[in-house]
Amino acid sequence: MIEEQIEPLDRVFIQLGPVAIYWYAVLIMLGVIVGYWMAKRESVKRGLPKDTFADLLVWALPISIISARAYYVIFRWEQFADNPVSVFYLREGGIAIHGAIIGAVLTTMIFAKKRGLPFWKILDVAAPSLLIGQAIGRWGNFMNQEVYGGPVARSFLEGLWLPDWLINQMYIHGTYYHPTFLYESLWNLVGVAFILWLRRVNLRQGELFFTYVIWYSIGRFFIEGIREDYLLIGETLKTAQLMSVVLIICALVLWIYRRVRVVPPRYQEND
Numbered sequence: 001m002i003e004e005q006i007e008p009l010d011r012v013f014i015q016l017g018p019v020a021i022y023w024y025a026v027l028i029m030l031g032v033i034v035g036y037w038m039a040k041r042e043s044v045k046r047g048l049p050k051d052t053f054a055d056l057l058v059w060a061l062p063i064s065i066i067s068a069r070a071y072y073v074i075f076r077w078e079q080f081a082d083n084p085v086s087v088f089y090l091r092e093g094g095i096a097i098h099g100a101i102i103g104a105v106l107t108t109m110i111f112a113k114k115r116g117l118p119f120w121k122i123l124d125v126a127a128p129s130l131l132i133g134q135a136i137g138r139w140g141n142f143m144n145q146e147v148y149g150g151p152v153a154r155s156f157l158e159g160l161w162l163p164d165w166l167i168n169q170m171y172i173h174g175t176y177y178h179p180t181f182l183y184e185s186l187w188n189l190v191g192v193a194f195i196l197w198l199r200r201v202n203l204r205q206g207e208l209f210f211t212y213v214i215w216y217s218i219g220r221f222f223i224e225g226i227r228e229d230y231l232l233i234g235e236t237l238k239t240a241q242l243m244s245v246v247l248i249i250c251a252l253v254l255w256i257y258r259r260v261r262v263v264p265p266r267y268q269e270n271d
Contacts, residue, residue, distance in 0.1 A: 035129035071099025149178025
């Protein structure tokens with residue numbers, strides 16, 4: 001194939017008159033739907049009201065989108081400073097998963113308190129759902145030709161046994177790049193399997209969620225190291241790497257503290 005003739009995949013899923021629905025939005029929503037389905041099934045087994053995640057999603061989804069956008073804007077303000085109204089142009093891209101996670105956890109905390117439900121149990125149930133949603137959502141980045149790493153040779157990508165349609169999509173502005181979206185998606189899928197396996201272990205409340213935080217953060221830290229598009233604090237510190245380290249430390253501290261001081265020795269399914 002002549003490299004100059006490689007065309008990217010169409011970002012538009014369907015065109016309805018003047019309205020374009022993009023693959024990015026479709027894949028994000030697919031991740032939400034699959035994650036919700038998993039959480040709904042598990043919540044019943046854990047003794048939560050059957051509508052817990054349907055009701056939670058009504059609040060958590062829009063708040064997560066807002067917080068994901070706010071997080072991105074804060075660390076990329078120079079992009080919006082000359083035209084602050086562009087903050088609301090979500091169709092032009094610019095959201096951050098760490099912002100979405102923060103918004104979702106805070107929403108869950110308030111929701112659980114108002115409903116009188118166990119906060120940590122809800123997060124435990126949601127842990128694999130968050131990872132599967134992130135794994136699927138990363139393919140939206142693939143369609144947009146974003147979240148890629150440093151330049152590589154086509155032979156390197158072929159050596160990974162990747163199909164041509166994926167390799168061709170990594171040809172951006174005349175250069176092939178690491179498919180870091182794929183690395184993260186696969187890392188997250190392995191994490192889903194690991195957390196589902198851990199459900200059979202007698203963990204205490206909150207520990208499945210801590211596992212999610214640590215697992216995702218470890219993968220994100222190393223993958224961020226080879227990404228070309230990233231948010232920065234100052235001139236050199238990658239925001240996602242710093243946030244990953246902070247989240248790992250917080251998860252470990254809470255894990256140890258709750259083991260020593262708070263949570264009973266055995267996980268109580270209906271507490």
